[in-house]
Amino acid sequence: MVAREQVLAWLDEVKDPEVPVLSVVELGVVRDASVGAGGDVTVTITPTYSGCPALRVIEESIRDALLERGVGQVTLHTVYSPAWTTDWIPAAAKAKLEAYGIAPPGPAATESELVPLRRAVASVRCPWCHSTRTVLRSEFGSTACKALWSCDDCGQPFEAFKAI
Amino acid sequence: MSAPLFDALLRLGDDRLVLGHRTSEWCGHAPILEEDIALANIALDHIGQANLLLQYAGAVEGGGRDQDALAYFRDAIEYRNALICELPRGDFAVTIARHFFHGLYSVLQWEALSNSQDATIAGIAAKALKESRYHVRHAGEWVIRLGDGTDESHARAQAAVHLLWPYTGELFLQPVDESALVAAGLTADVSTLEGAWRATVDDVLHRATLTAPDGVWMQRGGRAGRHTEHLGHLLAEMQIVARSHPGAQW
Structure with a gap:
């Protein structure tokens, strides 16, 4: 068996x-x-x-x-x-995500304020050039679990796993 | 207790099904690509939540109806969604204001229901809470951006608040037949959520340089099956394929 x-x-x-x-x-x-x-x-x-x-x-x-x-x-x-929660994804799997071109999720912190006027900017690293000069383009991406970002250094758009 | 629980689950599920379907009308029509993707994702979350809630409603009813039977083979008079969910999509400001008002209500409702003594309701609520928080942040930021934006966006956002305001009161009307469920800790008394809702709404509207109207008549009826003319048209579009080909699989 x-x-x-x-x-x-x-x-x-x-x-x-x-x-x-x-x-x-x-x-x-x-x-x-x-x-x-x-x-x-x-x-x-x-x-x-x-x-x-x-x-x-x-x-x-x-x-x-x-x-x-x-x-x-x-x-x-x-x-x-x-x-x-994305916190269940182990570190090794997060590294695979980045190598694949998807920025892995950071810790799933819950913001205390529902509608923050100025949001604490969590630095998302560009999976292509590893720069942290990146900009959130859209809270929502091609699938429910991803958001759309772009990199100011290499100019590439990329997707990031939402941390929830 | 199964009939009141079934009704309570319909109120929860129908809100999300009708608002989700309404939001899906934006797919391919939103003002910018990012918002097209956002609204499609938000619609999908709503329909996913409705799927779980109506699936459980069918199980509680015990009459062999599944979520598809409940979604596609009930008429408007059997729907229990609040009227605000079925109003036409309007312009982008109306869509955003509605998602802000209803999303904030949902966050408070899921927070309360995540402590339900009913493990299935608590599980669905804990999951939906994460999604609704994300929706409220998206909608709330847009309310501020539109209200405190150009003359045109401010006027449209203020008009949207005035249009929707009379439909917000119904969200906090606690149905009498739910009192035993609330007492047993299975569901939440929505009337207790209004204070927290109003505080956040006032805060965001203030930051958006918008105002809520005072002393308007609050519409009601959706929770009792008395709907606006708009729900029938929405259901006709949503249900026609399932009713034309009952039992079809693909």
Whole structure:
């Protein structure tokens, strides 16, 4: 019978469809896995954002990855608590993000003021030239989890993972 | 308690579904590309929240209806969203002012509901809270930028505040049939949120050089299924494919 660690290792090969440099384990979408007495596997997942359109694809990818490796029955269990946070992404995975061209998220600090008049500027490092002379262009980007930035030194636009 | 809980979940879910669908109308039409992307993302968050809330509503009802059945096969009279969510999208100032007013209400509501004794509601609320905080910051910054901007943007922002203000009172009307749920710690009494809401609204409007109207008649009816003419048109567009091809999969 397959071990829980083996299941998690297999799932570490399943990439996020929108950020294909990270696995669904590194991203923190996979919270846990358990193996039942009959060898059936239950995977506990949590969505990044409520409306993340990639979640359905992630579910199918997880199911396919385990069925392909001979798991007889796969059950996906979705939990919402604790709420997903970018703090779950390990440092090694953040380095992979930067190498891929996406600025990794900083610590998920909650601003005390809801609508700050002057926002504390968190320095986001350009993934291309590593300059910190960067400007937030849009709070929202091509996917729910990213914002749009540009670099004043190398002139390149880039995406940054929102820290939540 | 399941009927009052079902109704409470419809109030929560329908607000986000209707406002999310309304916001999605901006996709491809926003004044600048960044705002097009922002509004599409905000719409997606709302519809995602509605999906979770209506899925749970269907489970609580226990009648076999899932979130799609609740979204696509109820008529306007069965919808429980506040009227402010269904008003036409208006110009960019109206859209922004509405997201500010409703987003701030949502932040306070999610904060309260994240302590719910119902683990599913608490989980959805804790997740949605992060999203709504992000929305309020985006909308609040725009309220200040438009209000304290040019003569034209100020006039449009002030007109938007006047247009929407009569629809803000309904958000804080606590339904009588929810009292047992509130007493049991499952849901939150929205009437207790108004003070904090008004304080932040006044602060941001002041910074935006805008004013809230005084002593206006507050509209109501959405929570009881008495809607404006606008909801029917919105639902017709949202529901036509599902109703033309019931049970279709793609």
